[in-house]
Amino acid sequence: MSDSNTTDFTNPSTFILLGIPGLEATHLWISIPFCAMYAIAVLGNFTILFIVKREPSLHEPMFYFLCMLAVTDLVMSTSTLPKMLSIFWFNSREISFSACLTQMYFIHCFSEMESGILVAMAFDRYMAICNPLRYSMTLTSSVVAKIGLAVVLRNGILALPYPFLARQWPYCRTNIIPHSYCVHIAVVKLACGDIRISSYYGFFDLFSVIGMDVFFIAVSYTLILRAIFRLPTKNARLKTFGTCSSHLCAILALxxxxxxxxxxxxxxxxxxxxxxxxIATVYLLVPPVLHPIIYGLRTKQIRGRLLQLFSRKGT
Incomplete structure (x- = not known):
């Protein structure tokens, strides 16, 4: 470890990402599943976007929200995985201070944006099951666009304090981040000042945003389950609940x-x-990989379009 990384300095121009500390010797092997997962995430989410765009029958609120989720997954995984793979493959550990803060912003913004989109999808399922006659009148294209804009603005604004708080602290001990990407808590732990404000804001953001989203999803599904149990036959209940299964799997995956x-x-x-x-590294890859698989396999409309696409290529 060089002296420039351990002696006194203020606000370094670059940080050093260690990747996965203690497992440097196995970085190349670890990169193989990570690279495969990233490829699946990119291919799967682009396929979802392609199918929804090409098929007019899928131009509905549920699939618009699914496209928003796919875009969010692509941005979140792409903001971290390429740099991470460069660490694993080429030992390219340096990242500029500004790039680190930018990556931090994208990670927190888009991971929470996924949560907001899942709330919107829960509302979509609630309207489809509990108020089917008002569904098309309530969830118009204009309303869907406004919901998407609200999700973007909420998380875009709430993620802003992370890089601003990280920028204000003096970094006078080391610029080595024992992590594979610039997550907020890992960066501010390197500061030599009192970082309680950063820690408190992290807790506030976690419990206010994610906690609120989980609450609204729980309320939506309480009403949905109540409506399902009122259906007269078991087959009707299972069929209706099946329309929520993909969304529930996506919730658990996030x-x-x-x-x-x-x-x-x-x-x-x-x-x-x-x-x-x-664990933190795998967390960023799990939702982008699982979401297209879940919706591709469990959503009849998308599964049917996929089969049609492959059958045309086979002929």
Whole structure:
């Protein structure tokens, strides 16, 4: 470790990302599944966007929200994985201070944007099941666009304090980040000032945004389940609940790794560092990989269009 990385300096021009500390010898092997997952995420989400754009029958609120989710997944994974793979493959660990803060903003903004889109999709399922006669009148193209804009503005604004708070702290000990990307808590831990404001804002953001989103999703599904159980036959109940299964899988794919990663980073001091970083790294890839698979396999309209696409290529 060079002296320039450990002696006194203020606000370094570059940070050094270690990748997954303690597992440097296996970085090349770790990169193989990560690269495969990134390729699946990019191919899967672009396929969703292509199918929805090409098929007029899919120009409905549910699929518009799915396209928003696909774009969010693409941005979130692309903001981290290329740099991460350059660390694993080429030992390219340097990242400029500005680029680090930009990456930090994109990570927090788009990971929470996914949560907001899942709330919108829960509202879509609520309207389709509980108020089907008002569905087309309520969820017009204009309303869908306004919901999407509201999600973008909410998370775009709430993510702004992360890079601004990180920029204001003096970094006088080291510029080495023991992580594979510039997550807020890993960066501000390098500061030599009092970073409680950053820590408090992280908790506020986690519980106010994610907590509020989980609350609204829970309320939506309470009303949905109540409506489903009122249906007269078991087949009708199963068929109606099946329309929610893809969305429920997407919710689990986002929130379970998110909460596990967040609490491990903050309270998992007894968890080995390499395991905490590995969990946080995998968390960013799980939703972008699983969402297109979930909706591609479990949504009849998309599955049918995919089969048609491949059958045409086969003829």
């Amino acid at each position: 929130y379970i790794p998110d909460f596990f990663s967040s609490f491990t980073q903050r309270f998992g001091q007894n968890v080995p560092l390499h395991l905490r970083v590995l």
